[in-house]
Structures are given as C-alpha cells and as structure tokens.
Amino acid sequence: MSYQKAEEALRKADIRITRIRREILAVLYELGHPVSHGDISSEEQLRNFDRVTLYRNLNLLLEKGLVHGVLGTDGSWRYCAHPKDVEGCPGRHPHFLCMECGRMFCLPDQAIPFVEVPSDFEVAGKQFVIYGRCAECRNKGKDTEK
Amino acid sequence: MSYQKAEEALRKADIRITRIRREILAVLYELGHPVSHGDISSEEQLRNFDRVTLYRNLNLLLEKGLVHGVLGTDGSWRYCAHPKDVEGCPGRHPHFLCMECGRMFCLPDQAIPFVEVPSDFEVAGKQFVIYGRCAECRNKGKDTEK
DNA sequence: CCATCATCTGCAACTCTGTTGCATTATGAT
DNA sequence: ATCATAATGCAACAGAGTTGCAGATGATGG
Numbered sequence: 426m427s428y429q430k431a432e433e434a435l436r437k438a439d440i441r442i443t444r445i446r447r448e449i450l451a452v453l454y455e456l457g458h459p460v461s462h463g464d465i466s467s468e469e470q471l472r473n474f475d476r477v478t479l480y481r482n483l484n485l486l487l488e489k490g491l492v493h494g495v496l497g498t499d500g501s502w503r504y505c506a507h508p509k510d511v512e513g514c515p516g517r518h519p520h521f522l523c524m525e526c527g528r529m530f531c532l533p534d535q536a537i538p539f540v541e542v543p544s545d546f547e548v549a550g551k552q553f554v555i556y557g558r559c560a561e562c563r564n565k566g567k568d569t570e571k
Numbered sequence: 572m573s574y575q576k577a578e579e580a581l582r583k584a585d586i587r588i589t590r591i592r593r594e595i596l597a598v599l600y601e602l603g604h605p606v607s608h609g610d611i612s613s614e615e616q617l618r619n620f621d622r623v624t625l626y627r628n629l630n631l632l633l634e635k636g637l638v639h640g641v642l643g644t645d646g647s648w649r650y651c652a653h654p655k656d657v658e659g660c661p662g663r664h665p666h667f668l669c670m671e672c673g674r675m676f677c678l679p680d681q682a683i684p685f686v687e688v689p690s691d692f693e694v695a696g697k698q699f700v701i702y703g704r705c706a707e708c709r710n711k712g713k714d715t716e717k
Numbered sequence: 718c719c720a721t722c723a724t725c726t727g728c729a730a731c732t733c734t735g736t737t738g739c740a741t742t743a744t745g746a747t
Numbered sequence: 748a749t750c751a752t753a754a755t756g757c758a759a760c761a762g763a764g765t766t767g768c769a770g771a772t773g774a775t776g777g
Contacts, residue, residue, distance in 0.1 A: 441773065443725065462763075475727045480764060482725090498642055498698055500734080501763065519686050524695065538684050540665050540699075545706035549670065552644055552700045553686075560691035587744060589754065608734080621756045626735065628754090646763080647734060718777100725772065732765075742755070747748100 427451035430508035438489040445474050445482055450491065450506060459495050459503030459520060459529040495529065497522045498556045503529045523559035530559065573597035576654035584635040591620050591628055596637065596652060605641050605649030605666060605675040641675065643668045644702045649675045669705035676705065 431450035435442045448470045453460070465471055466479055483504055486492040492506040499522070517537055521530040537553045577596035581588045594616045599606070611617055612625055629650055632638040638652040639660075645668070651660050660677040667676040683699045 441724070443773075445726085476763095477728080477765080478726050484764095496642065496644055496646065498696075500642065500646055521688055521692060530689070532686060532688065535686055540678060540681055540701055542667055542678065542701060542703075543676070543706065545709060546667060547704040547709055548701055549703040550644075550701075552698065552702070554698045555686055555688060555694055555696075556698070557688075557695040558693040560689065563691060563693055587753070589744075591755085623736080623757080624755050630735095720777085721775085723772105723774090726770085728767105728769090730766085732763100734761100734763085736761075737759085738757105740755105740757090742753105744753075745750105746752100747750090 427454040427508070430454060434491050434508065438491055440485065440489060445471070445478060446486070448474075449479070449482055449486065453492060453504060453506035454508055457505075457507065458531055459505040461497075461501050461503050461527070463501075465504070495520050495554065496552055497527075497529060498554055499524070499527065505531070519553040519555055521559070522554055522556045523562055524556055525558050525562040525565075528559060573600040573654070576600060580637050580654065584637055586631065586635060591617070591624060592632070594620075595625070595628055595632065599638060599650060599652035600654055603651075603653065604660070604677055605651040607643075607647050607649050607673070609647075611650065641666045641700065642698055643673075643675060644700055645670070645673065651677070665699040665701055667705070668700055668702045669708055670702055671704050671708040671711075674705060 428447055428451050431447045431454065432442055434450060435446055440446070449465065452465060452468050452470060462476075462479060462483065465483075466474070466476060471479065483492065486506070487494055487504070492504050495503045495505065497503060503520075518535055519532045519537060521532055522528075523530075532555070537551050540551070542548055574593055574597050577593045577600065578588055580596060581592055586592070595611065598611060598614050598616060608622075608625060608629065611629075612620070612622065617625065629638065632652070633640050633650070638650050641649045641651065643649060649666075653660060660679055663683055664681055665678045665683060667678055669675075678701070683697050686697070688694055
C-alpha cells in the first residue's frame with residue numbers, strides 16, 4: 426500500500442508524519458503522473474483539507490525533494506512523485522501538456538538535454554514543456570467539428 | 572529607428588497601426604531580450620496606457636507571430652521580438668531565468684531539441700526554461716553573504 | 718499515559734497575473 | 748469629412764498562490 430511508502434519517505438526526509446502529507450504522497454504515488462493543486466484537492470482523501478494547507482505541504486514536499494514540480498503553459502504547477510524503489514517520473518525529462526483537457530503527460534524516454542549557460546550562471550533546475558492536444562482530445566474534436 | 576520597423580511589421584501582419592502597438596514593438600525591438608508585462612508597462616513610452624490594453628495587444632502580437640512568449644518559472648510571461656531583418660531571438664531556443672532579479676536571458680546558440688511525443692498527439696509549441704542565478708546576482712550575493 | 722512545546726492546520730484576507738464586459742474613442746476606408 | 752469597425756479605458760472579476768494569526772495536533776520526556 427502507498428501509505429507505508431509515504432510514511433517511509435517522510436521519515437527519511439525527517440519531517441513530521443501528518444495525515445495530509447501521507448495522503449498527498451499516497452495520491453501522487455498512485456496517480457504517477459503530474460497533477461495540479463486543483464486535481465489533488467478534489468481527490469476523495471484530500472477534499473476536506475484546506476487549500477492553503479495543501480499548498481504549504483506541496484511546497485514543503487518540493488523543498489525536501491519528495492515531489493517534483495512542472496509548470497504548465499497554462500500557468501499552474503503540476504506535482505509528481507514516486508516511491509524511491511519504483512520506476513517512475515524523476516522529473517528529469519520533458520512533459521507534454523494538453524491545452525484542451527489540461528492533463529500533463531511524462532515523456533520519460535527522452536532526457537532533458539544539457540544546456541550550456543553563460544559562465545558564472547548558476548543552474549538550479551530546468552523546465553521543458555511541450556504543449557498541444559492529446560490524442561483523446563483530438564478525437565473528441567473530430568466528432569463535433571463538422 | 573525602431574518605429575519604422577514596427578510599422579512595417581504591423582502592416583505586413585495586416586493589423587491596424589495604433590500608438591500602443593508601435594510603442595510595444597519598438598520597446599521590444601530595442602530591448603532584444605524577453606521582458607514581462609510589468610517591465611514593458613513601466614517603460615517611459617508605455618507608462619500611460621491601460622494595463623488591460625497592454626495585455627490585449629501583447630496577446631494580439633503573439634497570435635500574429637510578431638512577438639513570442641516565454642513562461643518563466645515564476646509564473647509570469649515574458650515577451651520578445653526582433654525586426655524581421657535583424658538577427659535575434661526567434662523563440663526557438665532555451666531561456667535562462669534568474670530567480671533573484673527576475674531577468675530572462677536568451678540562450679540562442681542552442682536549439683530546442685526535437686522531442687518525440689506519443690502518436691496522435693499534436694504539438695503546438697515548446698517551452699524550455701533553465702532557472703537559477705545570473706552572474707550579477709551571484710556577485711551581489713558574495714558581498715553581503717558573510 | 719499524560720504534559721509540554723514546537724509544529725501544523727484552518728480561516729480570513731491579501732497579492733499578483735491575467736481576463737471579461739461594456740461604454741467611449743480613435744482608426745482608416747470611402 | 749463621414750462613418751462603420753476596431754481599439755481603448757475603466758471597473759469588475761477570476762484563478763493561483765501567499766501571509767498572519769489563533770487554535771489544534773503530533774512527537775518527545777517524564
């Protein structure tokens with residue numbers, strides 16, 4: 426079950442185990458692809474927590490490296506996490522954002538390439554987002570287009 | 572002068588030539604690197620125009636392809652443009668965002684690589700942002716750190 | 718098992734970026 | 748110069764995310 430993995434991760438990161446943190450990690454572990462604050466907050470297990478508390482905990486988990494974030498071209502952040510011993514999105518690859526349904530997909534086969542920055546610049550991270558329409562939305566479009 | 576280039580570009584794109592459009596393009600042509608709505612609106616020549624009008628025109632210029640946009644990891648868009656006959660940022664390369672001063676830099680020597688997306692996905696565009704600290708901010712830091 | 722205290726949570730209010738609706742004004746085609 | 752069309756300014760709104768603070772909760776020591 427994901428709760429055990431979640432608790433384990435929290436313990437390793439040396440932060441208190443609270444219900445919301447366990448739930449966030451469990452949800453992210455189970456979904457396995459990047460989801461927005463809104464998506465997370467409408468999950469059954471998290472519906473009754475405060476928006477703000479959710480934001481604060483997502484930021485904490487980001488800082489501690491238990492979760493990684495991808496900024497969509499719609500301006501909102503998606504969060505993704507996997508238990509350490511499970512193959513999954515480590516955040517170091519491009520993501521695809523469907524501008525129609527808002528879903529984000531990992532493109533895990535391709536690494537984000539190394540990029541040369543001017544000397545003396547300090548790199549903290551990279552974001553590589555491809556945007557467009559996913560297969561599902563393109564098919565939906567075809568039905569109603571004509 | 573940039574105004575002539577600006578008018579030329581507007582004429583070619585077949586949109587009305589108004590004062591704000593001429594000024595936006597002239598400002599972007601002269602700056603030559605991506606700047607935010609806030610940066611643009613505090614430029615001398617544009618200070619007296621309405622926020623909303625500026626947003627609407629930036630969006631129009633984006634649509635018409637006279638300007639391109641880059642979303643920073645701080646969640647706000649930067650806009651960049653060059654006159655057609657001048658070597659400049661065509662938008663098809665990575666950008667560096669300094670998280671401290673908020674300035675964005677083009678990394679024009681390196682093209683954004685081709686990325687394979689799942690079949691039947693439709694690509695509309697790409698965003699590739701490297702974030703961290705620019706040389707200037709790192710130096711500033713050194714003075715006060717100890 | 719309970720007390721204690723640091724930390725976390727919920728609430729209200731706020732900021733910042735960007736958008737919409739509508740009345741007024743300017744543009745450029747005739 | 749006239750006039751329809753398009754652009755502007757204003758007010759109000761929307762959504763994402765943050766801050767401050769009072770009250771609740773979780774880990775630790777007795």
